[in-house]
Amino acid sequence: MLTALWVLPLLGAVAALIAPRGSASAARVVALLASLAAFALSVVVAVRFVPGAMGYQFVESATWIPRFGAGYVLGVDGVALTLVLLTTVLVPLLLLAGWRDVEGRGAASRRPHTYVALILVVESMVLVSLLSLDILLFYVFFEAMLVPMYFLIGGFGPRVGAARAAAVKFLLYNLAGGLVMLAAVIGLYAVTAAEASPFSAGTFDVRAIADAAATGxxxxxxxxxxxxFLGFLVAFAVKAPLWPLHTWLPGAAVESTPATAVLMMAIVDKVGTFGMLRYCLQLFPDASATFAPWIVGLAVIGIVYGAILAIGSTDMMRLIAYTSISHFGFIVLGIFALTAQAQAGSTLYMLNHGIATAALFLVAGFLVARRGTAEIADYGGVGRTAPVLAGTFLIAGLATLSLPGLAPFVSEFLVLVGTYARYEVAAVVAAVALVLSAVYILWLYQRVMTGPTTEADRRIRDLVPRELVVVAPLLVLVVGLGVYPKPMLDVITPAVDRTSVQPAEQGVAAP
Known part of the structure; x- marks a missing residue:
């Protein structure tokens, strides 16, 4: 089932590309059906998944490069399943949201075909990365997903020159991090192949290396x-992104189409924080404990820094991109607090951030597409002319600031409580910084949706049925997970329990 899960979007991408020229609708429909098929299969996996069962489930294994101990090995635990569901839920909604983002130029144009195909290719590569239990296999797809993302950012952004520049910056940052990780992957293989290792030959199997690391x-x-460990961490910190390796994100988000920006911030960037949980903590528990205070410090700086930049931003889309830097700071903070409670909160935060950010960014994208500008100062009183748009914008914004009763509140609360057990000052500073999130979201809503209505704003129409179909499921999930997060926590907690106890088992003192 796991192989079929990532192959379905890939086949959909091929089918979309070979759809008849000039038939953009056919390509879009094919892509949407493929993404819905992947979603349906992910639901089957989730239903058959047994929360609390030891080890990975649905494991598939085949020989790949036996000379180097590399295999095609897939498996899923609670953390991976959470992000797989996030990915397969969001991609169909993004295809619907971006239905008219890219139009062909002439009857023979294949631009819409390429656009939807690239989105599906990214989905496929993200799914392989989340499911892989072989480090080399993970690395190949971790790096390969940069290629379709580069073309999505640089090839379809509204401002061609700025979009290409943002795409190059995105690619260079992530390639640099990937090269550092490649050196670390080779180094880890050399360690497993050494005579002092418990292995008869070198291996890339995550399970075997994690077991050896757990026993020292x-x-x-x-x-x-x-x-x-630092080699892995740098690559994941760039992908996440963690301050100060974040500078590629705002430009890439602003210069992309809204669907591409959400694909990047809500799905692709989660592979970075997922890698910290699966690889940094499990393979290097001692090193994780050694460097945790430094990483926690960077995460707190990112929380405050992203919030301050969001408050000072005059561009609506850039403001939302800065909020993601702040939210990723919370996710990393929870991961390296090295407590089961904080790590469960971080994993749930990945899910909730993806949903809330997708809702806010897409609604803002719908608004910008109508008005033709992202400058906050150009708006006023939109709530009078487009009340449904304004209402969905408000709910998504309140979720972003972690209002109690909405999904991000639960995960943020778990992160702060779990962090306080080890890093009291960091938890207090992060909690105080929550006030800043209320400032930038409520101020944004006030300036855009209330006040005097301009002549241009009076012509803004409300959300159409297709846009409501995109936004409604996201808001339902935001409210549902905020009121009743237990099903997801039941899946997540056993997986992070096995990860978080490893440093303690080896006698590593809490910093």
Missing amino acids: DLGASPAVINAI
Whole structure:
């Protein structure tokens, strides 16, 4: 089932590309059907998944490169399942939201075909990354997804020159992080192939290496393990992104289509924080505990820094991009607090952030498409002419500031409580910074949706049925997970419990 899960979007991408020229609707329909098929299969996996069962489930294994101990190995745990569901839920909605984002130029144009195909290719590569239990397999797709994202950002943005510049910056940052990770992957393989290791030959199997790391049997010096850990961490911190490696994100988000920006911030960037949980903590528990205070410090800086930049932003889409930097700070904070409660909150935060940010960014994108500008100062009184749009914008915005009763509140609360057990000052500063999120969201809503209505704003029409179909499921999830998060926590908690106890089992003192 796991192979079919990532192959379905890939087949959909091929089918969309070979759809007849000039038939953009056919390509879009094919892409939407493929994404819905992947979603249906992910639901089947979720229904058959057994919360609390030891190890990975639905494991598939086949030989890939036996000489180097690399295999095609897939499996799913609670953390991966959460992000798989996020991915397969969002992609059909993004295809619907971006239904008219890209129009062909002439009857023979294939631009819409390429656009939807690239989105499906990204989905396929993200799913392989989340399901992979082989480090080399993960690395290949972790890097390969940069290519379709580069073309989505640079090839379809509204301002061609600025979009290409943003795409190049995105690619260079992530390639640099990937090269560092490649050195770390090679170093880890060398450690497993050394005579002092418990393995008969080198391996890339996450399960085997994690078991050896948990018992302290890897056979490498702490300095070597620390260096390899930092190699993985840098790549994941760029992808996430974590301050100060975040500077590629605002430009890439602003210069993309709204659907591409959400694909990047809500789905692709989660692979970075997922990698921190699966690889940094499980493979290098001692190094994670050693560097945790420093990473927690960077996360807190990112929380405050992103919020301050959002308050000062004059561009609506850039403001929302800055809020993601702040939210990713909370996710990383919870991961490296090294408590089960904080890590469960972080995993749930990945899901909730993806849903809430998708809702807010897409509604803002609908508004900007109508008005033709993202400058906040150009708006006023939109709530009078488009009340449904304004209402959905408000709910999504309140979710972004973690209003109690909406999904992000639960995850943020768990992160702060779990962090306070180890890092009291960091938890207090992060909690105080929540006030800043209320400032930028409520101020944005006030300036755009209330006040005097301009002549241009009077011509803004309300959400159409297609847009309501996109936004309604996201708002339902925001409210549903805020009121009743237990089903997701039942899936997440056993998985993070196994991860978070490893440093303690080896006698590593809490910093």
